[in-house]
Amino acid sequence: MEQLILSLSYLVGSITFIMGLKMLSHPEKARRGNLIAATGMTIAIFATIFLWESPETHEHLHNYGWIFGALLIGTVVGTMTAKKVQMTAMPEMVSLFNGMGGACAMLISVIEYNKPEPLTTDRLSVIVLGMVIGTVSFAGSAIAWGKLNGRIKDKTIPGGQIINFILLGGMLVMAIALIGGFVSSPAVFYAILAMAALYGILFVMPIGGADMPVVISLLNSFTGVAAAFGGFLYNNPVMLTGGILVGSAGTILTILMCKAMNRSLKNVLLGSFGKKPVGTGDGPAKEQGSVKEISLSDTATLMAYSQRVLIIPGYGLAVAQAQHACHELEKILEEKGVEVEYGIHPVAGRMPGHMNVLLAEADVPYEKLLEMEEANEKMASTNVVLILGANDVVNPAAKEDPSSPIYGMPILEVEKADHVIVNKRSMKPGYAGIENDLFYKPKTSMLFGDAKKVLQDLASELKQL
Amino acid sequence: METLINIFTDQATYRLLTIVILSIFLGIEVISHVPSVLHTPLMSGANAIHGVVIIGAIIVMGQAKTDDYLALTLGFIAVILGTLNVVGGFVVTDRMLEMFSKKKKK
Structure with a gap:
């Protein structure tokens, strides 16, 4: 019975997410859509706390004190920051909250990896993938946040693209070695984590100007995918639908934005905008007349x-x-x-x-x-x-x-x-x-x-x- | 190859995979008619929805052994971060949209 209620709550959650996203695309209904999605989320969260049981041992969750303490802190701080933030700082805020979602996915993977029980190949791959994407999203969002509020300046790292490729390749090789069982040292796991963080930083670092919206949107869909890996890990449909919906919707939004700027996503991803070698003054010599002021x-x-x-x-x-x-x-x-x-x-x-x-x-x-x-x-x-x-x-x-x-x-x-x-x-x-x-x-x-x-x-x- | 066959013969995995594929199309479908005015609230709303990752954090936290302080601490942080993502995300979106509806009444 309990499991039926839990499943139904998850179904309600998934439906509200779809409805919410749909309604967010109509100006008159958008606010209601947001509230509906929030309600669905609340239902799914509380159903999980009280009804979830382990598929193996059929035990309910415990540590309620910790869970509710964390929920309370998060709710109070989240509401306060979100209410207080000025309209101008909204983009930074979204980037920051996005990064927190990424960090959350990363921590889940770390905890799951550290459990004493041996991991199956499937679980290990999902854990590693979720960790990598969550970490990239977290590190990238942190940099995007810092850039938007002016704490971090645009920097071009010489050979940045090559380093990024090496990092990607390195992560791939190490992940295959770890998942394939060729190595089993936790050091490899944490090395992948560190590389993912570095990649996230280097990936956003050189991107400046007009590309920032695209980057935030892309990182947003990354976090969605990271959440979806959590759905695979716990066989949890609501995490899966929510995560994938955001992942695919975010990707489309990113592509729409790229189109508006007439740049390919690949171009943005490789961070070539930051090179800005030409046209910044030492490009073709332009005769620059004088400017005319008006009172x-x-x-x-x-x-x-x-x-x-x-x-x-x-x-x-x-x-x-x-x-x-x-x-x-x-x-x-x-x-x-x-x-x-x-x-x-x-x-x-x-x-x-x-x-x-x-x-x-x-x-x-x-x-x-x-x-x-x-x-x-x-x-x-x-x-x-x-x-x-x-x-x-x-x-x-x-x-x-x-x-x-x-x-x-x-x-x-x-x-x-x-x-x-x-x-x-x-x-x-x-x-x-x-x-x-x-x-x-x-x-x-x-x-x-x-x-x-x-x-x-x-x-x-x-x-x- | 064997894992591939496993994916399609294992009921649970197959079910999840179906959800993934349908959700991808749903996400694309839902977003493709959004006027650019609503891009920011939409991004913010989507941002709140991926906060669903908090459910994973709750499960991990609730399963942690009471003497496993590493898991408890990390789980605690994860739940806080997840809550921030969800609550902050929805509240920020609501604030943005409030401004749209206010002026609608005029």
Whole structure:
């Protein structure tokens, strides 16, 4: 009877995960979908605690004190961090939680490996695979987290790709030796663990700029697969469905993102973006004219007498927490009869949809957010394009300069509009470290300053007009 | 070769393998119609769902011998990390989506 209830709980869990993911793809239902998946997860967790019994000995679980203590700590800390985190730090947060899932999978494998009972080949292979993927995900996520909050700078390791290949090959050989029973020393197991950690670090380390969203999404699906190996280990259907669902969905999401940047997954995986050898200044000599600055009042006047203004947000907007100020400006312009819309590049910010989340926080209506294709279609009829802290996603080098690392990435074609106003804090290149010719084009004017301050000043200028 | 035959003749493994394959297709199917606006919440939601790995941590913890301090300590940490993944993941996703629904009412 108990086992029937347990199986049913797992079935409910699996169904809620599928429903949750499905509903997360519809704006109106998304929140409910998330809650449903969370409920299913809770049911599966408590059913496991109280009903699970060992297939061999039919013993129930014990150590309840430890289990509930850990659950309590995790819940309190998790809720607090998740509630407290600012919208701008969301990508880091997801990366961090993802890494914890990976670490959890790694620890499960380590404990299972250390059990005194002899392991069958099947179990050992599942343990080793789960450990490797979990560790890579954990180490990679930790680096991605550090990079996103600026603690770790992009670094290119000379011969990084070769080292990565050696690590992969080494892990493969050692894993075969261990699973095949040629060696049985725990040292080999831990050597694989160390190599997996090193691989995770080296794999994310050189990747910078526009690739970060892709990496987080990929690591997310890694953790999913690691969880699924747990499902094999314990013959547990809910771990299997949950893990594989995330694994495959995450992979598709990753591929969609790669497509948006016109890069192959292999290219990202090998971390070649970090090489950024050309186009970063010492590429083909470009004549860089002088930039043209524009004053706040001129900008305000220009926008007030426009018919259509397109705002292109980027990471700079997130950093300056300027989403509310941006919405204010939009409202003032609309009152003056100016049509205001937002052009959202799929990889603007540090995560896909980052800008949408940010603008949604400031109550910007959903319909005002145009996807790239739509925004480009309307570009020719746009009078003023206001770029707020975006850089690589509007860089014409992606279309014109084959030597540029971002060559081939679809961009927002702002040059088709009448005027381009770029708000930046300084002339520093964007996150990907690539010079932007757009700033030197005749149509472009620069409006230097912190996005939030500039937007607030613009709003007050506009009110006076 | 023998292991391969074993996989397909062993009922339990075969069942698990079926789940894996169906889940792969389900995951692809479910995600392919997502508007890019929802990519971040979706990634975050998926992130919370793979926190299901916590069930493995609970099993490992609950089976640990009461004097096996290594397993108890590591298991304890694993359950904490898993809980963080699940709870943090769902709460962060909810916070993101809350912003979407709030503005819907207007």
